[in-house]
Amino acid sequence: MASRRSTSRPVRRRVRSRAGRSRLRLPTLGQTQLDMVGLGLVSIAAFLAFVLYLGEAGGEVGGVLKDGLRFAFGEAAYLVPIGLLAAGALLVLRPLLPAVRPFRAGALCLALGITLGLAAGSVGLGPGPRAHSPLLDPGYVEGRGGALGELLFWATRTLFSEIGAHILFGFLVAGGLLLVTGASIAGIVGATRDGVATTSRRVRHSTSQATAVLAERDPPPPKARRTRPPEPPGVEPIVHATHVEAPALDAEARFPDLFGAEPEVEPDTQVIPEEGVCEAPLEEEAGPTAPEADETEVVQERLTPMGNPRSGVTEADDLDYALPSARFLERSKARQKPDTTVTDRVGAQLVEALGHFGVEAKIVGSVSGPHVTRYELRLAPGIKMSKVGGMRDDLAYALAADDVRILAPIPGKRAVGVEVPNTVRHMVHLGDVAQESPEGWSPLTVWLGKDIDGKAIGIDLAAQPHVLVAGTTGSGKSGCVNAMLASILMRSSPNEVRMVLVDPKQVELNLYEHIPHLITPVVTSPRLAANVLQNLIREMEERYSLMSAARTRKLEELNRLRVRNGERALPYLLCVIDELADLMMIAPGEVEDAIIRLAQKSRAVGIHLVLATQRPSADIITGMIKANVPARIAFAVSSQTDSRVILDQNGAESLLGRGDMLFRPGSGTKLNRIQGAFVTEEEIEKITAHWRKQGEPELREELLEAVEEDGEGDEGESDFDPDEDDLLAEAIRTVVQMDTASTSMLQRRLRVGYTRAGRLIDMLERRGVISGYEGSKARKVLVTEADLSRTLAALDEPVTSAAVGGGTEDSSP
Numbered sequence: 001m002a003s004r005r006s007t008s009r010p011v012r013r014r015v016r017s018r019a020g021r022s023r024l025r026l027p028t029l030g031q032t033q034l035d036m037v038g039l040g041l042v043s044i045a046a047f048l049a050f051v052l053y054l055g056e057a058g059g060e061v062g063g064v065l066k067d068g069l070r071f072a073f074g075e076a077a078y079l080v081p082i083g084l085l086a087a088g089a090l091l092v093l094r095p096l097l098p099a100v101r102p103f104r105a106g107a108l109c110l111a112l113g114i115t116l117g118l119a120a121g122s123v124g125l126g127p128g129p130r131a132h133s134p135l136l137d138p139g140y141v142e143g144r145g146g147a148l149g150e151l152l153f154w155a156t157r158t159l160f161s162e163i164g165a166h167i168l169f170g171f172l173v174a175g176g177l178l179l180v181t182g183a184s185i186a187g188i189v190g191a192t193r194d195g196v197a198t199t200s201r202r203v204r205h206s207t208s209q210a211t212a213v214l215a216e217r218d219p220p221p222p223k224a225r226r227t228r229p230p231e232p233p234g235v236e237p238i239v240h241a242t243h244v245e246a247p248a249l250d251a252e253a254r255f256p257d258l259f260g261a262e263p264e265v266e267p268d269t270q271v272i273p274e275e276g277v278c279e280a281p282l283e284e285e286a287g288p289t290a291p292e293a294d295e296t297e298v299v300q301e302r303l304t305p306m307g308n309p310r311s312g313v314t315e316a317d318d319l320d321y322a323l324p325s326a327r328f329l330e331r332s333k334a335r336q337k338p339d340t341t342v343t344d345r346v347g348a349q350l351v352e353a354l355g356h357f358g359v360e361a362k363i364v365g366s367v368s369g370p371h372v373t374r375y376e377l378r379l380a381p382g383i384k385m386s387k388v389g390g391m392r393d394d395l396a397y398a399l400a401a402d403d404v405r406i407l408a409p410i411p412g413k414r415a416v417g418v419e420v421p422n423t424v425r426h427m428v429h430l431g432d433v434a435q436e437s438p439e440g441w442s443p444l445t446v447w448l449g450k451d452i453d454g455k456a457i458g459i460d461l462a463a464q465p466h467v468l469v470a471g472t473t474g475s476g477k478s479g480c481v482n483a484m485l486a487s488i489l490m491r492s493s494p495n496e497v498r499m500v501l502v503d504p505k506q507v508e509l510n511l512y513e514h515i516p517h518l519i520t521p522v523v524t525s526p527r528l529a530a531n532v533l534q535n536l537i538r539e540m541e542e543r544y545s546l547m548s549a550a551r552t553r554k555l556e557e558l559n560r561l562r563v564r565n566g567e568r569a570l571p572y573l574l575c576v577i578d579e580l581a582d583l584m585m586i587a588p589g590e591v592e593d594a595i596i597r598l599a600q601k602s603r604a605v606g607i608h609l610v611l612a613t614q615r616p617s618a619d620i621i622t623g624m625i626k627a628n629v630p631a632r633i634a635f636a637v638s639s640q641t642d643s644r645v646i647l648d649q650n651g652a653e654s655l656l657g658r659g660d661m662l663f664r665p666g667s668g669t670k671l672n673r674i675q676g677a678f679v680t681e682e683e684i685e686k687i688t689a690h691w692r693k694q695g696e697p698e699l700r701e702e703l704l705e706a707v708e709e710d711g712e713g714d715e716g717e718s719d720f721d722p723d724e725d726d727l728l729a730e731a732i733r734t735v736v737q738m739d740t741a742s743t744s745m746l747q748r749r750l751r752v753g754y755t756r757a758g759r760l761i762d763m764l765e766r767r768g769v770i771s772g773y774e775g776s777k778a779r780k781v782l783v784t785e786a787d788l789s790r791t792l793a794a795l796d797e798p799v800t801s802a803a804v805g806g807g808t809e810d811s812s813p
Helices: 002-023 031-052 059-092 101-120 146-181 185-214 280-286 290-300 340-356 385-389 392-399 477-491 526-550 555-564 580-586 588-601 623-628 640-647 681-692 710-715 728-738 743-750 754-766 785-796 801-811
Strands: 243-247 361-368 372-379 405-407 416-421 445-451 455-460 467-470 497-502 572-577 607-613 631-634 660-664 672-676
Touching: 031 059, 059 101, 059 146, 101 146, 340 361, 340 372, 340 392, 340 416, 372 385, 392 405, 445 477, 445 660, 467 477, 467 640, 477 572, 477 607, 477 672, 477 681, 497 526, 526 555, 526 572, 526 580, 526 588, 526 607, 580 588, 580 607, 588 607, 588 623, 631 640, 728 743, 728 754, 728 785, 743 754
Parallel strands: 467 607, 467 631, 497 572, 572 607
Antiparallel strands: 243 455, 361 372, 372 416, 405 416, 445 455, 445 672, 631 660, 660 672
């Protein structure tokens, strides 16, 4: 019994001592209290400024403060009002600053260094030391570094002599400046090197322009260069198989030159190579000499508008493009720190609410994102996670939140996550997350936004390989599509990526019209969209034929082989459909079959799909489409049924809207909650205007034509007449009135594709309306306007060799 009593008493003493120490802790001040302290410091700084700078009396308090500061700090006392003003501003602006501790340490180093320098007379500060007695003579120290500086100087001179005091002064001042500004010596050297390089480059450019002007010739166009937004120093991005997690860029710290007044047009980045802009030929074609130009187009029937041989597949061109500047994207002005007081209060309310329902838990961590904060809970032994998983509505009621999402458990952790909306939400701009893509990723790298941890999330569309985007109206679906397209346009030229944009709503993707990345105009008709998908299947088959002949398995291998053989590479093809529901309503069978075929086979040949819809129902997102489009992005939906249609699981019904999304990569089932990046129309207009100035799109209008079925042609081969066409009479009138004949002219005048225009040219030749093919010479029109009516009346007669010959003789002069 005695032993038990003796052992229990020390335990009680230890408990009491711990409780006593816990009671001595200072209370944590909220932001309101810190604001009051900061305003008080600013007021004291203003009072001392009147006393020290303007010579005001200041009363008894002012006189005592002035004498005390002069004795303590000497001439450095005049910096005290500035220091108090800076301290007050730091306390008031604390939520907007990344850290306050470096400012404290830097200010302390500067104060010690300045007082020491005044006492030691370093670099001409103060009158310098001289013999005096006593050590802290007020008349002596007030004209130098005060009592603090004199004591520091006496200690350093005794230990290291006067030269040691001067060296310590330099160290303290330099260290204080580095801590206050947050700079580094390597950063300063790098910035100086970049500034010298930029200045020398601009001088060389100006010199070349001046030389060109003197020589009466145009200056050479600058070479295309990639603008690489810098990555956060010292932190490596986490690259996964399907996406990358990188620290988001702190714009104000890492892009100091991007803030402030910036011009709308940058001469250094918006490079317009004159050789790549087809302006002069367009003006000649629009002028009165257009018929003469049509005569020469007969030899260019197999040429692109850029004068290159036309191929059956989409190829890259030979132009050098300049990528847009990173300044086109807006960035957040400052990174705001979350208010820990609010986080602690909501966490306590969450634990209390769980306790009311008999769930004992404690908070082991919390992570604050742009829109939500995730609280990590450790359940007591014996508590089932399913009990917490069904308390979503109860917790939302207890916390007075719009909605609550529960992760039971958090993947990879022994904790249950409760995601609660923040009272203050922060917008994520595309410029905050857009960075250089990891090595080995394709030009189809896009940046989606920030996750709850504040990391930038990017994906490679070529690795997904197709993405389904769904959500209700106003949830951020179109904004996500715009962010994807802007990410690609910021780092990929038309030589690397070509696009097909389908916009049945006619208002979402019209900003991208006329950029050189397009191979078709922005498609707004559901019928034409079905034709485009069918023609993309034909493009896919032709690319597979090239890969089979080259014995390659991927587009990258085929391009390396083609470049080695002197051929042009094949760019990636990205087909974006902004509203899949409209296409499924007009032509459900054709659209679904085409999407399924492309999703099954087009990955290897570099054709990828982005399907977006605001109707996530089973008749729009069918089972076959879901089976072949593995990557999913779900925005806020109205029910769990819609969430299961998109993600095959619940969760999207708890999203908050305004860009709040759940992303499931193509090769995994883990959901990532992301706050989508927002890009404004002004940013998109700057990017697209930059591309439009470098060239016009090389459109392939034959992709808009309906695909002729081979099976139907074989069955009806006996009924096919090569000299029958509904537009034959109109073609005859056109060539007779224009007095010229070419395939491209018929394409423009009759609005038909290349194949049909070529057949019409052959019909006109067999009927003796135009002359035969004579190499580089243009075809001659053999029928005059006087014989036009007789020729049109004879269209129903069968075409024979005598008829052809007779037609030729009759039409001869």
